[in-house]
Every structure is written in structure tokens, then in C-alpha cells.
Amino acid sequence: MAIRLSCKEASRLISQGMDRRLSVTERIALRLHVGICDACTRFTAQVDFLRRALRAFPGPNDPEDR
């Protein structure tokens, strides 16, 4: 794996990192990329947020009106 990732490669690894344990090389490459990339920093925060949102589903208690 190239040590310099593109956003395309980085975002894929960020996603896989939520589903499997990344290798040391992958983690280092990812850290190097995300450290200098605003887009991938946001992407990381947003997919984390997606996970929290799904855990919180279906959201605030419904008033039992429906």
C-alpha cells in the first residue's frame, strides 16, 4: 500500500476501520493523510456521527400520538 493516500483511498480505509481492525501500515498511512486533510477529518467525524445517530434511532421519545 502506498504511504501517501488519496482522499478516495483514505475514506475507504476510514470506513473499513469501523468494521475491521486496520493493519499498522494502514493506520499510519491514514493518520498521515487525515492529519493534513480537512475533508477526510470531516468525513471521519461524520461517519462517527452516523453511527451515533443510528444507535439513537428512532430519536427522541415519540409522544404516543401516531
Add this chain to the structure above:
Amino acid sequence: MPRESSAPNPLELERHRPYLLRFALLQLRERNAAEDAVQETLLAAIQGAARFAGQSSVRTWLVGILKHKIVDSIRKTAREQPVESRAESGGEEDLEAFFARDGHFAEPPEEWASPERSLEERRFFEALERCLQSLPRNTASAFTMRELMGLDTEEICKELGVSTSNCWVMLYRARMSLRACLERTWFRADGAGAG
């Protein structure tokens, strides 16, 4: 002595039906399948009411049963129609569209205004449901099994009958699509934060 008084009665269980249905619909899409899963859940709960440990809330207990019914249903569908449409497994053309030729995001993710506050808004969850519904069927199943039900990828691949790497691609696709969809329909629209 067991605490007989803590066993929920059928009427009390019935009260949770709308909530359970919403949970099931998010994953099964077809109303009939969702209603079946909820019906089976409530039946199982009535039969097993004595086993309700009283350590969690009744709702949490019911959701626990429902999750199993949902996985059963997904498994059944996957077996009956192993629809592996190209866009859902092998092909990754749709993912290419998120990126420029040089590997940068075609549309870089934007800063989201106070996402945590969205979790307190019902309208946010409605937006999330709409975004989930726009995903290809198996992709949505994989994603909700992973994030809503907390299954690991291995189980998900098995239920859907796809390879592990396909599974990762499906989850990646789901995340890419959902974050773009929420940005477009919620965070950038007047729904969130500033509005």
C-alpha cells in the same frame, strides 16, 4: 421467589407496537414484512413474558427480540432473491462518482453545524429515514445490521450471502451516500442548527 408482578401483560406490550414497527420498517422496507416481524415479536414476548428479567425496560427487551426477527426476515429474503445487482456488489462505478480523477472528493464534506443537537430533533430522524430509503436495498440492510443492530461484518456477510470484501464495499457505499444525503437534505437545508 420470582417476581411475578414484573412480567408485562399483553396490553402493556401492545403499546410498543408503533415504535417497533418504525424500527422494523427502517430495515425491512416492505410494510408486510415489518408488520410480520413485529407481530412475531409481540407473540414471542407474550409467550415469554415470564422470562422478562426486569433489568432492562420493556421496550429494550422487545427491541432485542425484534432484532432477531428482523435478521430472520432479511435472511429469508436474501435466500429467496439473492439479487446481487451490479451496483450493489461488484461494480463500484457509483463510488467513483464521489471523487475527482485525482482522488480528491468531488464535493468535499462540509462542516456540519452542531450535529449532536440534531439527535434531539425528530425531524432529523425523519430525514435520516428518507436517506436510508434512498439506498439500494442490500446496502441499506447491511448498514442497518451493522449500525442499528451492532452485528459484525462477518455475520452480515453471511446473512446477505456476500463476500467480506463486498460487505465492506456496501458499508462504505452506505456511509458515503448517507453523509452526502444528510448534508444535502438536513445540514445544508434549513432543518439544522442555524434554522
